[in-house]
Amino acid sequence: MTRQTQTATSALPWWKTATGYQIYPRSFCDSNGDGIGDIAGIISKLDYLRDLGVGFIWLSPVYDSPMVDNGYDISNYRDIAPEFGTLADMDRLIVEARARGIGIVMDLVVNHCSSAHDWFQAALKDPKAPEHDYFIWREQGKTNGPPTDDMSYFGGSMWEWVPALGKYYLHQFAKEQPDLNWQNPALRQAIYNMMNWWFDRGIAGFRMDVIDLIGKDVDAGVFAEGPDLHPFLQEMHRETLAGRDVLTVGESWAVSPKTALLYCGQERGELDMVFQFSHVLAGFHPEHGKWGDVPFDPVAFKQTFFDWQEVLAEDGWNALFLSNHDLPRAVSKYGDDGALRLRSAKLLALAIHLMKGTPFIYQGEEIAMTNARFSTMDQFRDVETFGQYEAALAAGLTREEFIKGANRNGRDNARTPMQWEDRAQAGFTDGTPWIDVNPNYRQINAKTDRADPAGVFSFYQSLTELRRCLPVVAIGAFRAFAKSHPNVMAYTRMLDGEKLSVIANITGETVVFDVPQKMQQTGRCLLFTVAERQALGATVTLAPYEGFAILQR
């Protein structure tokens, strides 16, 4: 690394040269043998994350919670769930991570809280309590049923009847996750105070759960990207984020290239970036949504990413990811989790991580963990899966059919414990894990992968380093090529006379690719999945999942 490039990257906001790593705490590392991952376990693995080269951890919720939705149902925003540890453990995590150059980005879940939260308990007890209006209540509808026919994401009505009050409350997720009423200014202030309380403890930012839902207009039936979304985000920015050197990433299933800049345009005073799901939605069935099976469409896949690169070329910023705790594992969904597992995992990482934006690695992705397959319903744990199971049976699906779909697209299958070593329970716990370990841990585990110089971990190490050290990777202008080519994802990044060409065969077929003129070059091969190449001529024959990046200076 030259002194010159160091200067250039250090002038950028830290999160533009950092790679993020998502930890799903329940499944990462168990320090005390109760079968549940915990904060002490995370601390014990910080050297591993430093070696990987990540700049921050997005930590899925660790707050106090009855765990109906594994912590996305928070009963106390200012405390830690006992199974995960204590506030003192959390403070230690923040300090220990920081000592390794890693920031802690917490999960902010404020579209809803837990029905066990004091706020909801007070609201139930007394309709005159100030907290009653922190939630969304309606009288019964015309036919003496719920006020609307809207269905919750986890199955059943969005409305839950409270006999003692003679009213319904709104819950877009489980009934134990009542929606908060963002129209109430005192509620909003309580949330901002809580956010500031965490910032003062030294966290590096927030990932904001379903943030597109907070500005809803319930009576108009507008839930996502409602009329008050952006005013609320601007208010939140003024009250908490302004003047702080932190990262914010909002989760939005509704955002499209058309609305992206409303969230993350630099002059908007809202968020730094959004998690958008175009590539995920492109794989949903038109009728059966995520549970329907649609074959992988390489052209649609790359087009969604290209659209986003283009719309955020001059303003805003991308968050780049393929998988998370709600989605199937990347190598199983988009690659080949059989014979070409290592190669296809690297190829996907290459294609995604060299675009412009902040990449996120979901725990286990860096060793190409695969989706677990379950054979009986009692192996599942997820509230969504059980909620949808009832509905699926009612709609005439058999149990076997449902399990098949859940294995492909359910959330539990990517939530199995992190595979550390080839010993009992993959080295995740000395006890019985809360969800089965994937039996393939004998072959697929961090220790084995790291011992292999051609392993996936070392490939990700190179990617995090390139982003940190090479300005053309961090901020170079993006240009897509051969957009309709059915196999190859091809693009360049340009900065100050440097050109980085990325060619990635995102399919399992061998292809002869006509290299667009503007990509033909000779230079230094930064990374490859099959063979090193220094020269790109008029055509190139690519093996299945072959990809490489060449830098010309």
Ligand code: TEU
């Ligand atoms: O997910 C948002 C969300 O809408 C998901 O329920 C998504 O639709 C689903 O997983 C796709 O099948 C966030 C969290 O990431 C998720 O874990 C939570 O369950 C949910 O919000 C509620 O907090």
Ligand code: CA
């Ligand atoms: Ca534990």
